[in-house]
Amino acid sequence: MAFKVERRKTRTCMVGHLPIGGDHLISVQTMTKTKTDDVAATLRQIHAAQDAGVDVVRVAVPDKAAAQALPEILRQSRVPLIADIHYAHGLALDALDAGMHCVRLNPGNVKLDLMQKIVDRAHQLGRAIRIGINAGSIEPRKGLQVNKDMELEMADLMVDTAVEWCERFESWGFRNFKVSLKSSDPLTTIYTNRRFARLTDVPLHMGVTEAGTLEASTVKSCVGLGTLLSEGIGDTIRISITGNPVDEVRIGLDLLASLRLRKKNVDIVSCPSCGRDEVDGGVEVLARAVEEAMKGYKGNITVSVLGCIVNGPGEAGQADFGIVGAKDAGYLYKGEKLLCRVPNDKLVAALMKEIAIEEARRKADKSVAALA
Ligand code: SF4
Structure with missing residues (x-):
């Protein structure tokens, strides 16, 4: 009998034409490192990532100039694109209106009523949302004095926060979302994703964030993500490297191939x-x-x-x-x-x-x- 990873049963989230979750191939993501309003430079990175085999690319949308560049970038991209938004709910709406296939938000830094507005717009337009929970930006519970020995409590808080947001999105009638629980520490990444995977059927985007330059990130990402993937957890991944997006794609594909989750040609x-x-x-x-x-x-x-x-x-x-x-x-x-x-x-x-x-x-x- 051949060895095979048994995938966790998840529902599917559609990012443009790309299905994430279910029995679909685990997709590989990267993020451009250019100023998004520099359309030519951003497209150069997207096209290089496409040539390397990327499935979906995320671009930062920090301001209006970046939002205004999105229609042209979308027009020239062969893969679905995700807008990375922090704080500014207006930019999330702009990105959705521009045609972005998904927006990635940390819901903790958008007011609740504005968050609902974004969810409603995504629902209306048939787009996706990634609920991005990061260890670095999680607020401790009221009255909780955090110290460095409280990793477990903070990791549990990340998972509880993610589950609460999933329930909230669903209570608003929206299900086309995925979740990420990111930390720069592989052990925290493993713990939070494992626990979340036991609690829901929501597809998981996985990555070890701020993982360092090529060598450091390869080791940390392959330990963190490789452990989870070998247990069947994870529907889309990003290897986060301080460096070239093409390396993120190459290593992501190699990691999946090493677990027989993707075929390398x-x-x-x-x-x-x-x-x-x-x-x-x-x-x-x-x-x-x-x-x-x-x-x-x-x-x-x-x-x-x-x-x-x-x-x-x-x-x-x-x-x-x-x-x-x-x-x-x-x-x-x-x-x-x-x-x-x-x-x-x-x-x-x-x-x-x-x-x-x-x-x-x-x-x-x-x-x-x-x-x-
Ligand atoms: S295949 Fe031969 S040369 Fe290569 S590591 Fe093994 S023993 Fe050494």
């Missing part, structure tokens, strides 16, 4: 190398050359790249193709079958040739099946 399985590595210059050189050669490949394929014969044939047997380093000339496998032995400097070219042959064969099979 090119999966390169390479060994870490050790004293047995027989590849000239080390297996890293070979793995990077394969990565480079596979860039832009559109099909679905797994290629293993191993430095020596110890695990090489076994890993190749689990992949579509495998190359295994050996002194002077490496081995090329198609699944378990050894195809040939090739000088190390010609291994990548030989691999690409075999992939092309396989592609042509699959295409021909498809044409025959279509005619049958």
